[in-house]
Amino acid sequence: MKKKDFLYLAHFGIKSIVFKEKKPILGTIILTDYCNLSCKHCAVNNINKKMHSYESIIKEMKRFYSTGIRILFFCGGETLLWQDKGKNIRDLIKEARKIGFYIVNVVTNGTVTLDIPEADVIFLSLDGMKDTHNLIRGDTYDTIMKNIDDASNSNICIYMAVNKLNFKEVQEVVEFADKNPNINSISFNFHTPYKGTEHLTLIREEKLEVVSKIKELIKKKMPIFNLYSALDVYLKNSWDRPCYQCIVSEEGKIYNCGRCVEVEGLCTECGYLFAVEFSLLFNGNVRAIIDMIKTYLKYV
Ligand SMILES: C[S@@+](CC[C@H](N)C(=O)[O-])C[C@H]1O[C@@H](n2cnc3c(N)ncnc32)[C@H](O)[C@@H]1O
Numbered sequence: 297m298k299k300k301d302f303l304y305l306a307h308f309g310i311k312s313i314v315f316k317e318k319k320p321i322l323g324t325i326i327l328t329d330y331c332n333l334s335c336k337h338c339a340v341n342n343i344n345k346k347m348h349s350y351e352s353i354i355k356e357m358k359r360f361y362s363t364g365i366r367i368l369f370f371c372g373g374e375t376l377l378w379q380d381k382g383k384n385i386r387d388l389i390k391e392a393r394k395i396g397f398y399i400v401n402v403v404t405n406g407t408v409t410l411d412i413p414e415a416d417v418i419f420l421s422l423d424g425m426k427d428t429h430n431l432i433r434g435d436t437y438d439t440i441m442k443n444i445d446d447a448s449n450s451n452i453c454i455y456m457a458v459n460k461l462n463f464k465e466v467q468e469v470v471e472f473a474d475k476n477p478n479i480n481s482i483s484f485n486f487h488t489p490y491k492g493t494e495h496l497t498l499i500r501e502e503k504l505e506v507v508s509k510i511k512e513l514i515k516k517k518m519p520i521f522n523l524y525s526a527l528d529v530y531l532k533n534s535w536d537r538p539c540y541q542c543i544v545s546e547e548g549k550i551y552n553c554g555r556c557v558e559v560e561g562l563c564t565e566c567g568y569l570f571a572v573e574f575s576l577l578f579n580g581n582v583r584a585i586i587d588m589i590k591t592y593l594k595y596v
């Protein structure tokens with residue numbers, strides 16, 4: 297990241313903390329809700345089965361930029377299935393760079409080629425080692441491994457949603473990420489219990505076990521892209537939400553924090569660690585700010 301970009305983000309952070317501003321800095325555009333999978337824990341696939349147009353996405357990027365957003369995520373459905381008028385994800389990222397975004401990331405299930413050198417970070421969902429991942433996500437593990445091996449860049453961050461089926465495999469997945477030369481880091485979320493997926497939620501003792509494990513692995517300098525200090529706050533469930541520094545846009549409709557903000561009662565059960573981390577950072581939590589500087593400068 298360039299020095300002037302870092303200064304813009306620092307200035308934004310200071311203004312949000314001191315003046316309690318509720319402006320967004322991170323925006324996510326949902327490109328499509330089409331998905332080739334139907335994972336056990338997911339509630340956002342194939343609802344309207346829409347592929348959003350290239351023009352509407354470009355318009356949304358420009359709108360985001362003009363409101364001050366500088367960190368952009370593309371998400372789905374399956375993000376990498378998106379195409380329109382001969383354009384694909386790489387074209388969108390190039391346009392985002394031209395508009396001026398500092399960081400442009402994508403989130404994917406990894407079943408489509410991961411050769412996207414234009415992305416700063418490719419968040420690749422992997423929900424356990426082979427058998428467990430396939431139980432949650434269908435028979436996709438081998439395809440994903442091949443796509444990781446074939447990727448020309450090491451800009452991949454494993455994205456694991458920890459739930460009842462996979463929480464015993466956290467260490468194994470971290471060790472896998474650490475050893476693979478094309479993987480740069482690993483980031484965790486905990487299961488968020490959308491209707492029909494409540495049975496996948498960890499009980500308190502299980503959450504405690506996973507948090508202790510992740511903290512132990514961070515201390516061992518494993519490449520974990522979560523803030524150490526946010527993990528205990530997640531356990532206490534004592535953070536302010538929704539997070540006003542993040543917005544999501546789907547078909548021009550804007551949601552603060554996540555689309556999940558509209559699901560009654562879900563925020564109190566939220567397992568998305570990014571929301572905990574942003575909430576702490578923009579409330580001026582000094583430990584989180586120090587962790588952020590250490591972590592983000594290492595992996596972004
Ligand atoms: C909705 S998916 C969209 C992008 C892409 N299809 C994928 O699977 O990465 C984005 C991320 O949300 C995670 N996710 C889905 N449902 C979740 C839930 N109930 N709780 C926590 N994370 C969830 C997925 O595991 C994935 O890492």
Ligand code: SF4
Nearest residue numbers: 331335338341373405
């Ligand atoms: S691949 Fe992503 S969008 Fe598709 S069902 Fe799984 S978590 Fe949901």
Ligand code: SF4
Nearest residue numbers: 553554556557563566
């Ligand atoms: S706090 Fe944010 S990420 Fe968590 S459930 Fe609510 S809207 Fe979704």
